[in-house]
Amino acid sequence: AVxxxxxxxxxEGAMSNGVYxxxxxxxxxxxxxxxxxxxxxxxxxxxYTPTIPDAVxxxxxNRAGFEASDPRIIRLISLAAQKFISDIANDALQHCxxxxxxxxxxxxxxKDKKYTLTMEDLAPALAEYGINVKKPHYFT
Amino acid sequence: RSGSKHGTTPADNYYLARRRTLQVVVSSxxxxxxxxxxxxxxxxxxxxxxxxxISEIGRSAKSxxxxxxxxxxxxxxxxxxxxxxxxxxxxxxxxxxxxQRMVITAPPxxxxxxxxxxxxxxxxxxxxxxxxSHFPEFPxxxxxxKTPTYREPVSDYQVLREKAASQRxxxxxxLTRFMAKTGETQSLFKDDVSTFPLIAARPFTVPYLTAxxxxxxxxxxxxxxxxxxxxxxxxxxxxxxHMGTDDSGPxxxxxxxxxxxxxxxxxxxxxxxVIDNPYLxxxxxxxxxxxx
Numbered sequence: 105a106v107x108x109x110x111x112x113x114x115x116e117g118a119m120s121n122g123v124y125x126x127x128x129x130x131x132x133x134x135x136x137x138x139x140x141x142x143x144x145x146x147x148x149x150x151x152y153t154p155t156i157p158d159a160v161x162x163x164x165x166n167r168a169g170f171e172a173s174d175p176r177i178i179r180l181i182s183l184a185a186q187k188f189i190s191d192i193a194n195d196a197l198q199h200c201x202x203x204x205x206x207x208x209x210x211x212x213x214x215k216d217k218k219y220t221l222t223m224e225d226l227a228p229a230l231a232e233y234g235i236n237v238k239k240p241h242y243f244t
Numbered sequence: 245r246s247g248s249k250h251g252t253t254p255a256d257n258y259y260l261a262r263r264r265t266l267q268v269v270v271s272s273x274x275x276x277x278x279x280x281x282x283x284x285x286x287x288x289x290x291x292x293x294x295x296x297x298i299s300e301i302g303r304s305a306k307s308x309x310x311x312x313x314x315x316x317x318x319x320x321x322x323x324x325x326x327x328x329x330x331x332x333x334x335x336x337x338x339x340x341x342x343x344q345r346m347v348i349t350a351p352p353x354x355x356x357x358x359x360x361x362x363x364x365x366x367x368x369x370x371x372x373x374x375x376x377s378h379f380p381e382f383p384x385x386x387x388x389x390k391t392p393t394y395r396e397p398v399s400d401y402q403v404l405r406e407k408a409a410s411q412r413x414x415x416x417x418x419l420t421r422f423m424a425k426t427g428e429t430q431s432l433f434k435d436d437v438s439t440f441p442l443i444a445a446r447p448f449t450v451p452y453l454t455a456x457x458x459x460x461x462x463x464x465x466x467x468x469x470x471x472x473x474x475x476x477x478x479x480x481x482x483x484x485x486h487m488g489t490d491d492s493g494p495x496x497x498x499x500x501x502x503x504x505x506x507x508x509x510x511x512x513x514x515x516x517x518v519i520d521n522p523y524l525x526x527x528x529x530x531x532x533x534x535x536x
Binding site for chain 1: 262265266269270272273274276277278279280281282283285286287289290293294295297298299300301302303305306315316317318319322323326330331333335336337339340
């Protein structure tokens with residue numbers, strides 16, 4: 105079902121965004137979404153300012169050799185980095201909450217809203233991402 | 245990078261300002277997640293992770309872009325980078341819509357670190373047209389241009405002649421004074437001995453001897469020509485004869501001079517020591533080979 109010659113214009117097959125998607129024959133081959141998923145999202149980024157300023161992200165990208173032609177690209181990267189950190193923070197919060205409520209301290213009201221991020225919560229959260237941090241308990 | 249040094253350069257300040265901004269960002273994200281406070285070590289850890297995450301995205305996106313023979317990274321490069329780093333790109337729009345709350349308006353330090361122009365002297369040579377402008381400048385001209393610091397010697401003829409004449413006069417004077425101080429002197433004035441010392445003349449017993457005796461150089465030349473004449477056996481007979489007469493003549497005189505020298509010196513028995521002042525030693529004439 106797949107056309108033999110690649111040079112031939114695809115007679116059949118879905119075209120989306122100018123990318124050729126081979127047609128599914130008998131359900132064997134599922135068409136893979138091959139359009140860039142964030143193209144639309146990038147257009148929305150023009151009026152959205154992520155938490156990290158563009159200059160700071162741009163500075164670190166420049167140090168790595170990345171010269172951004174489009175400022176939206178920088179915002180995308182800063183957004184991705186933000187999400188990375190907030191995912192870890194949420195995982196650490198889960199750990200913190202689990203440690204708090206397993207003892208069954210106060211049933212009526214939920215645990216006090218004061219959560220403190222400690223290394224003991226952060227370490228297992230990071231371990232799930234494959235990052236192992238071991239800080240010494242004391243500083244000599 | 246981040247200094248444990250006490251002094252911070254403008255580059256360090258530039259770097260530290262951005263790092264502080266990242267710390268503020270991390271703190272705001274933690275607050276958004278629901279934490280009230282956090283350990284310093286934890287914040288530092290997350291800041292470091294954030295910085296290295298951004299750097300890694302930049303580096304990896306650049307690598308992907310260059311892998312396809314491009315120089316400008318595009319959206320696809322970043323998507324591939326994020327996928328490679330284990331980031332679920334489909335969740336990104338949802339995240340953006342959810343957290344539209346905290347915006348940090350913390351601008352970093354705006355002055356870029358300028359490399360101080362230390363000891364610049366003169367104008368640098370501008371780039372020729374075939375060199376792009378983003379290349380570094382040429383070095384200061386003093387690094388490749390040498391200016392001699394001495395004055396040019398005077399080449400005026402009159403000055404040079406005068407200088408040569410005065411030098412010659414000084415040398416002669418110094419030499420004669422030296423000889424007067426180390427040898428015998430006669431004085432013109434009866435009372436004052438040291439003002440104008442004259443080198444004492446040593447009267448030779450045979451005054452015409454120096455006129456007859458050839459100088460050392462001539463005698464060496466004669467010896468060399470003698471040896472060459474002996475080996476070659478030239479046909480001209482005048483030269484050997486001439487030399488023969490010359491040799492026999494000064495030979496006799498030489499022996500007499502030697503006797504006189506020994507009588508004058510006194511304690512010389514063919515030994516070559518005792519006289520410590522080399523300037524007072526009598527002249528040693530080279531031995532003359534006995535001609536055939």
